[in-house]
Amino acid sequence: MSSHQPESVLLAQQLAADPRIAQAKALLVSAVRDHQSSLQQVRGPRPELVSDYAAKVAKFEQLRGGTLYFPYLSSGLGNGPYVELADGSVKLDFITGIGVHGMGHSNLDLIDAGIDAVLCDTVMQGNLQQNEPSVEFSELLVKLALESGGDLQHAVLTTSGAMANENAMKIAYQKNFPAQRVFAFDNCFCGRTIALSNMTDRPGYRVGLPATTVVDYLPFFDYRDPAGSLARTMAVFERQVARYPRQHAILWMELIAGEGGYYAGSPEFFQTLAGRARELGIAVICDEVQSFARTNRPFAFQHFGLDELTDIVTVGKITQVCATLFTTNYKPKPGLVSQTFTGNSASIMAGLKILRGLQAGGHFAQDPGQSRTMQLHNEFVTGIKAIEAKFPGSLNGPHGLGGMVGLTPFDGSAAAAKDLTMRLYEAGLMGFVAGDAPARVRFLMPLLVTRSEHIREACGILEQVVAQMVADRQG
Numbered sequence: 001m002s003s004h005q006p007e008s009v010l011l012a013q014q015l016a017a018d019p020r021i022a023q024a025k026a027l028l029v030s031a032v033r034d035h036q037s038s039l040q041q042v043r044g045p046r047p048e049l050v051s052d053y054a055a056k057v058a059k060f061e062q063l064r065g066g067t068l069y070f071p072y073l074s075s076g077l078g079n080g081p082y083v084e085l086a087d088g089s090v091k092l093d094f095i096t097g098i099g100v101h102g103m104g105h106s107n108l109d110l111i112d113a114g115i116d117a118v119l120c121d122t123v124m125q126g127n128l129q130q131n132e133p134s135v136e137f138s139e140l141l142v143k144l145a146l147e148s149g150g151d152l153q154h155a156v157l158t159t160s161g162a163m164a165n166e167n168a169m170k171i172a173y174q175k176n177f178p179a180q181r182v183f184a185f186d187n188c189f190c191g192r193t194i195a196l197s198n199m200t201d202r203p204g205y206r207v208g209l210p211a212t213t214v215v216d217y218l219p220f221f222d223y224r225d226p227a228g229s230l231a232r233t234m235a236v237f238e239r240q241v242a243r244y245p246r247q248h249a250i251l252w253m254e255l256i257a258g259e260g261g262y263y264a265g266s267p268e269f270f271q272t273l274a275g276r277a278r279e280l281g282i283a284v285i286c287d288e289v290q291s292f293a294r295t296n297r298p299f300a301f302q303h304f305g306l307d308e309l310t311d312i313v314t315v316g317k318i319t320q321v322c323a324t325l326f327t328t329n330y331k332p333k334p335g336l337v338s339q340t341f342t343g344n345s346a347s348i349m350a351g352l353k354i355l356r357g358l359q360a361g362g363h364f365a366q367d368p369g370q371s372r373t374m375q376l377h378n379e380f381v382t383g384i385k386a387i388e389a390k391f392p393g394s395l396n397g398p399h400g401l402g403g404m405v406g407l408t409p410f411d412g413s414a415a416a417a418k419d420l421t422m423r424l425y426e427a428g429l430m431g432f433v434a435g436d437a438p439a440r441v442r443f444l445m446p447l448l449v450t451r452s453e454h455i456r457e458a459c460g461i462l463e464q465v466v467a468q469m470v471a472d473r474q475g
């Protein structure tokens with residue numbers, strides 16, 4: 001067939017247009033559809049698979065040198081928010097690898113993208129050799145970032161949220177040299193490199209590591225006392241600036257505390273703080289590795305009206321491939337940022353599908369009431385509040401923001417959060433813990449495939465489990 005094509009058509013385009021590819025795709029997709037179609041609700045394990053499964057999990061734990069949070073091993077097949085495990089059970093996945101699987105499991109569009117990726121000449125893309133989807137993905141991220149007055153003109157791709165954050169730190173340090181101190185929020189989580197473990201506000205995560213970064217912690221927004229909280233945070237900020245003049249390079253902001261327990265700040269709080277940092281030439285960095293695409297806007301900095309105050313932003317998780325976006329003012333010198341792997345072809349193509357899916361599916365809207373993500377939030381939180389009303393003191397708010405839904409079970413102890421999470425898992429609903437004192441349970445629904453019936457099923461499971469916990473506590 002290639003002999004009839006005009007010369008300007010690339011061989012790769014001819015391959016993509018080859019009817020055999022379309023036929024093969026159609027066959028694969030229809031096979032997956034047939035086999036996944038019975039995955040429509042939660043079910044328990046198959047008794048004959050239970051002991052083999054336990055042995056596989058134990059072997060995996062032994063190989064990793066540590067336990068898994070839950071005994072989760074997927075069979076490799078799912079359907080929307082449902083996933084079949086290797087013991088034959090079916091779970092309703094409302095945690096999605098901590099916000100990664102935005103299109104759920106065995107999504108037919110992502111399988112289609114995956115086939116295109118497999119047909120790419122290389123599995124991996126990297127700084128030296130990239131394919132066109134890397135350009136498209138970077139272009140789409142920048143286009144979304146510029147939507148409402150932001151100035152983030154550049155995007156560098158990378159394979160993990162931690163690496164995106166490291167790149168952000170390096171870019172800011174280089175520009176603001178010789179300043180080296182960092183402002184970050186109490187209770188923040190930034191990632192697990194040595195520098196980021198230094199910044200993350202969890203002493204247990206940096207035991208035995210060298211101190212590399214001097215961090216001045218700022219109190220995060222307190223939803224119970226917005227004005228007092230802003231005043232307290234600004235007072236600490238100003239005191240540290242006066243104590244260490246011109247020594248701060250970075251204001252690091254996680255706009256919705258993720259690992260910290262799903263607490264959001266307010267526009268006024270962030271705008272005041274970022275505005276003052278900007279006056280002092282301190283780089284304003286928003287870590288959106290967890291919160292990107294979880295509000296009514298693509299970026300959380302847009303949701304909080306920080307378009308004109310953000311110098312650098314990082315994204316990850318639902319994007320499948322991570323990225324650091326920055327303004328021209330913060331463009332790094334050659335040699336500072338580079339990597340063998342910027343992402344594999346399947347991740348980049350899947351990331352594109354997911355971002356375009358979120359755009360087309362009405363998840364992003366200026367008016368929060370019009371955003372599909374915010375509507376899903378409202379449906380889920382309405383269900384959670386109804387359970388809380390039946391069992392007062394069981395599932396306390398605040399309930400997070402947008403696609404990040406959280407609650408404090410019972411007395412807020414770590415034991416209560418873990419007990420609820422594990423009982424939910426056993427009953428078929430997957431969530432995860434977050435935060436400390438109070439400990440919380442969080443959910444990250446697969447935004448593109450969650451429908452009302454899934455939320456009803458999730459709330460049904462939650463209610464049963466809470467009823468049992470209440471009964472156990474009374475007994």
Ligand SMILES: Cc1ncc(COP(=O)(O)O)c(C=O)c1O
Nearest residue numbers: 160161162189190191258289290
């Ligand atoms: C806010 C935030 N930043 C950074 C990271 C690190 O991302 P990764 O685990 O992909 O390195 C995470 C991961 O949970 C995160 O939630």
